[in-house]
Amino acid sequence: MSESLTLEKPRSPRRRAARRNNFELYSWAFMRISGLALVILVLGHLFIMNILDGGVHRINFAFVAGRWSSPFWQFWDLAMLWLAQLHGGNGLRTIIDDYARKDTTRFWLKMLLYASMAVILVLGTLVIFTFDPNITA
Amino acid sequence: MTAVAEPTNDTSQIPAPEGSVTITVKILRFNPEIDNEPHWESYDVPALPTDRVLNLLMNIKNYADGTLSFRRSCAHGICGSDAMQINGINRLACKVLVKDLLAKDGKPTTVSVAPIKGLPTMKDLYVDMEPFFEAFRSVKPYLIAYGNEPTNERYQSAADRERFDDTTKCILCACCTSSCPVYWADGSYFGPAAIVNAHRFIFDSRDEASEERLDILNDTEGVWRCRTTFNCTDACPRGIQVTKAIQEVKRALLFKRT
Known part of the structure; x- marks a missing residue:
């Protein structure tokens, strides 16, 4: 019974005081906007790669090299990479916040998530901008 | 559902008015002094179609098992004491009528009642x-x-x-x-x-x-x-x-x- 006797004062706040921080607001708005953009980017990508002109059968090294010689497709793929990574990463962050039961699990899962996001973003961006069409197979 | 028979409780003392049908009320019971985790118990209760689920619970408590615990104050949907999960949906027990829960074509009716989720259950149907x-x-x-x-x-x-x-x-x-x-x-x-x-x-x-x-x-x-x-x-x-x-x-x- 001893621990139940350590009573807090009535009405002592148990939640931390609100910080004036708009991070959750911006991440919420980002999810809406990036989601809309991804619908166009991903469906367009799937349409070009899988349906148009013989679809998936014409994809080879030359086809990819030809596309990435144009800044338009470079930008398209870059936007898709960044938006999908950040959108998916933010979604997973929310899921981890919801379902991790311990603070240490939450912390390490998030670190794993952020590390994998960083690796994929850096690697993808590097490939898009330093792609060499004359590389020897 | 498993085929294991749930313990049946003696509900013969509950008065059965004219026009009542017997329905099975399954309650998720939990007594923190005895149980490690909640378990279902069934009660066959005579009910009028105009009865509310709260009436069934009161009958079980008054005539079958006085240890059944739940909150209820006004019993008219104003105080908000008797929120519980009825057939898997959160409702006030005093606002759900039996006639809306009866199985079609005269089949036997089972009503499940559980405490609301997400808040710690203290006993039976009431939570912290x-x-x-x-x-x-x-x-x-x-x-x-x-x-x-x-x-x-x-x-x-x-x-x-x-x-x-x-x-x-x-x-x-x-x-x-x-x-x-x-x-x-x-x-x-x-x-x-x-x-x-x-x-x-x-x-x-x-x-x-x-x-x-x-x-x-x-x-x-x-x-x-x-x-x-x-x-x-x-x-x-x-x-x-x-x-x-x-x-x-x-x-x-x-x-x-x-």
Whole structure:
């Protein structure tokens, strides 16, 4: 019974005081906007790669090299990479916040998530901008 | 369902009025002094179609097993004491009629009654409401006005009153908050009921602390955790458009300030 006797004062706040921080607001708005953009980017990508002109059968090294010689497709793929990574990463962050039961699990899962996001973003961006069409197979 | 017969309880003492049908009430019982985890028990109860689920529970408690525990105060859908999960949906036991639960074509009817989820069950059908009220208190659900007190009442136009009319109906029964999957997973989320009660003051023209409340709800555990699953709106026994109220708070945060 001893621990139940350590009573807090009535009405002592148990939640931390609100910080004036708009991070959750911006991440919420980002999810809406990036989601809309991804619908166009991903469906367009799937349409070009899988349906148009013989679809998936014409994809080879030359086809990819030809596309990435144009800044338009470079930008398209870059936007898709960044938006999908950040959108998916933010979604997973929310899921981890919801379902991790311990603070240490939450912390390490998030670190794993952020590390994998960083690796994929850096690697993808590097490939898009330093792609060499004359590389020897 | 497993084929194992559930323990049947002697319900022969319950008076069966004319026109009553016997229905099976399955209750998720839990006695913290004996049980490690909750278990289902069945009671065959005579019920009139005009009975409420609360009548069945009262009959079980009065005639079959006096240890059955649940909250109920007014029994008329005003106080919000008897929120429970009836057939898997959060409802007030005093507002659900037996005739709406009867199986079609005269088949035997089973009604399941469990405590609301997301709050610690203390015994049988009643839960510890303190985390719920703690979230409620932390949005400052009272009028805050600065300056001199007016000598008469604070006037408000009918249109200004209409703005937050829906959220004044809340009776704090916890049906919405305990139906919210985000609240189940993360108990530090404010939950729909607290946001509804913040909405009631944020959009009140007489109140001067809406900025303060918006700051509170803009925090990590605030409105941005809402996943718009509409469970809260479906659960509300007062018909409050809970999800709409949450979205209005989000909209106020997005466009009225930043």
